[in-house]
Amino acid sequence: MPAIVDPNQVKCTVPSCDLHFATVKEMKRHKRDNDDEDHEYCYECDEDFECEDDLIQHKVTRPDKHDKACRVCGQEFKSDSGLKRHIEKSHKVPQKLACIGCGDTFYRACLFIEHLEYGHCKVISAPQFQGHIIHKHLITALLKDGNAYARFQAKQARYEAAHGDFEEEGGVCLTTDALEADEQIEDVKYAALRPDVSNKVSPDLHSPYPPLPSRARASYNVDEVASTIDTMSISHDDNSDTFVGSQQAASTYGGSQYATSTASGRQLKVWSQNDGKSASNTLFPNAKPTPVSKEFSIAAHDEQMERDHGINIMSTRFWDPQSPDWNPERFYDSVLGKYNCPFVCERTWGTSAELNAHIRIDHRLGRTKCPACLKYFNSSTALMTHCESRGSKCQINKCDDFNLFLDRLSGGFLAVSEETRPDHINNPSVMITNPNTGRVERYTPPRASYLQYKVTTPPDWKEPAKVTQVGTPIKRSQW
Numbered sequence: 001m002p003a004i005v006d007p008n009q010v011k012c013t014v015p016s017c018d019l020h021f022a023t024v025k026e027m028k029r030h031k032r033d034n035d036d037e038d039h040e041y042c043y044e045c046d047e048d049f050e051c052e053d054d055l056i057q058h059k060v061t062r063p064d065k066h067d068k069a070c071r072v073c074g075q076e077f078k079s080d081s082g083l084k085r086h087i088e089k090s091h092k093v094p095q096k097l098a099c100i101g102c103g104d105t106f107y108r109a110c111l112f113i114e115h116l117e118y119g120h121c122k123v124i125s126a127p128q129f130q131g132h133i134i135h136k137h138l139i140t141a142l143l144k145d146g147n148a149y150a151r152f153q154a155k156q157a158r159y160e161a162a163h164g165d166f167e168e169e170g171g172v173c174l175t176t177d178a179l180e181a182d183e184q185i186e187d188v189k190y191a192a193l194r195p196d197v198s199n200k201v202s203p204d205l206h207s208p209y210p211p212l213p214s215r216a217r218a219s220y221n222v223d224e225v226a227s228t229i230d231t232m233s234i235s236h237d238d239n240s241d242t243f244v245g246s247q248q249a250a251s252t253y254g255g256s257q258y259a260t261s262t263a264s265g266r267q268l269k270v271w272s273q274n275d276g277k278s279a280s281n282t283l284f285p286n287a288k289p290t291p292v293s294k295e296f297s298i299a300a301h302d303e304q305m306e307r308d309h310g311i312n313i314m315s316t317r318f319w320d321p322q323s324p325d326w327n328p329e330r331f332y333d334s335v336l337g338k339y340n341c342p343f344v345c346e347r348t349w350g351t352s353a354e355l356n357a358h359i360r361i362d363h364r365l366g367r368t369k370c371p372a373c374l375k376y377f378n379s380s381t382a383l384m385t386h387c388e389s390r391g392s393k394c395q396i397n398k399c400d401d402f403n404l405f406l407d408r409l410s411g412g413f414l415a416v417s418e419e420t421r422p423d424h425i426n427n428p429s430v431m432i433t434n435p436n437t438g439r440v441e442r443y444t445p446p447r448a449s450y451l452q453y454k455v456t457t458p459p460d461w462k463e464p465a466k467v468t469q470v471g472t473p474i475k476r477s478q479w
Contacts, residue, residue, distance in 0.1 A: 013048055
């Protein structure tokens with residue numbers, strides 16, 4: 001038997017809810033505080049909706065009452081900063097970061113840095129990744145102060161002076177045989193050259209030039225040639241029946257090649273078409289392309305630039321003992337008999353082995369510091385996580401030079417740009433009444449942005465050498 005309901009009570013306006021309340025105010029509070037999916041209710045406008053998407057769309061298109069509502073979940077806030085922090089913290093856009101070494105993808109920048117820093121990549125090792133970070137810090141230190149870069153050039157000045165003069169081979173080799181040949185040439189006496197005088201009478205300068213052989217055998221009719229030119233075809237259609245000239249004109253023009261071709265009925269075109277192919281490809285379709293000369297290769301250009309201007313500190317690992325670009329003799333001082341440190345360091349060493357150990361131990365990275373909040377972190381992954389947490393009090397990710405800081409932090413493997421959220425690109429526009437003017441105007445909701453991280457290639461990156469394995473690997477016994 002159904003329960004007896006007091007007729008003075010107010011039933012919930014949601015069809016799927018059978019509750020009754022003493023007053024309308026209690027019923028509205030019930031719909032506002034109810035977290036069930038069936039109660040999609042706007043307390044400010046006193047409207048019910050069938051689904052959550054309709055409620056969110058309603059809040060987005062009513063800026064007069066819901067100007068600080070989240071467009072993703074519909075939650076409302078009291079300030080714009082609170083709304084922005086909520087979107088950045090609770091509704092992060094997943095990233096698609098593909099490692100340039102092994103190809104694995106990551107949806108967070110901190111996970112990508114962790115993949116490189118702790119040696120999880122099959123191609124890029126952990127020391128190699130740390131070397132890219134050290135290279136970025138070294139370049140920043142050298143270019144930050146002009147005195148530091150001048151001192152760096154002075155450390156390798158003696159090496160550049162000893163190895164910087166390059167002369168191309170050339171000239172003429174003089175041997176004893178060549179000198180004897182010159183003496184024999186002097187003994188030979190040549191007769192003086194005399195002008196060749198002709199006894200023929202020169203033609204009259206005012207008379208016309210004699211006709212060409214082809215024109216001498218045929219007389220041309222100017223009117224017929226003009227009419228022939230008017231009928232020339234410039235079409236590329238092979239089925240065209242227009243001929244350059246006529247058979248009658250061809251017989252009149254004698255034995256020239258032009259007349260022979262037209263007399264035979266062969267169609268001549270003013271312009272030809274090779275379907276975008278060059279003349280060499282048309283004449284020799286099976287010929288192989290000419291290889292590029294090594295003289296004009298990128299490696300030759302880099303070598304020439306190094307001879308003229310010295311090493312390229314941006315793309316050369318001149319400081320890394322584990323790199324093929326490393327040459328300790330470049331920083332050897334022949335006067336002191338010691339090796340200078342390539343870093344912003346004035347220490348010298350007696351042998352190259354001591355210099356290598358100094359670079360690997362004393363110039364390796366330790367703790368990293370956030371330049372905004374000055375907090376120290378034990379790893380690059382922890383600092384990257386700190387930068388991605390846009391809900392924290394630190395504003396490092398909102399700085400104008402955050403992209404430069406990220407470039408040094410990641411060793412050149414990451415870049416960042418501010419993009420519009422994918423769910424905010426196609427903003428719906430609605431017509432609403434402006435409360436200030438009383439006019440109906442078109443309203444477009446504001447767009448929210450996010451930080452889009454991208455994987456980049458460091459300038460000092462070297463493609464790993466591909467090793468081809470011949471045969472099958474030998475399986476060793478565990479005993």
